[in-house]
Amino acid sequence: EVQLVESGGGLVQPGGSLRLSCAASGFTFSNSWMHWVRQAPGKGLVWVSYINSDGSSTTYADSVKGRFTISRDNAKNTVYLQMNSLRAEDTAVYYCARDWSYSVEYWGQGTLVTVSS
């Protein structure tokens, strides 16, 4: 059974940092592209970041470029999202997602990040 389990969310002050983790199981993680997708409360889905299978290629949405960094550890079957200089508008549920043919085949349950003073 495929599982994606996010962790690391919580309450952080504006300007602060947080690192999200996503532990994967049930598929060959080292062969898989991964994404982070977020959803602000009551709002739609927004693609945040992508990483290829060996971590050599990463991309970001304009709204987070320069502040967020995606990485992965294939030995630990884990993908990360380092979030710096957080803003109120970054408040959202963050989903870890496995790519399949340029779509999202599997989703985690999400972890809530709240940026507030």
Added chain:
Amino acid sequence: QSALTQPRSVSGSPGQSVTISCTGTSNDVGGYNYVSWYQQHPGKAPKLMIYDVSKRPSGVPDRFSGSKSGNTASLTISGLQAEDEADYYCYSYADNYTWVFGGGTKLTVL
């Protein structure tokens, strides 16, 4: 990276068909056959319903179908059922290993 355009809401009665449109540009929807659709019930993670414009993952009923013409993709749900009431999102690959979602459409089954 502008969001794809979807109607905010659509509705239909049980047994009817509804179509949700998703309009982008030649840099995303129109440029690639990598449009997918997701169903999201309140408080739940999204679920993949259609990928590669018109392919259905295993387990998705054939009442769900996808198509594309130019810069606009469409999701059609036939034989509407009460459990189809949910939010639906389109998603497209968009140049240089970036992706973009639509704004979402709320489907109400009357």
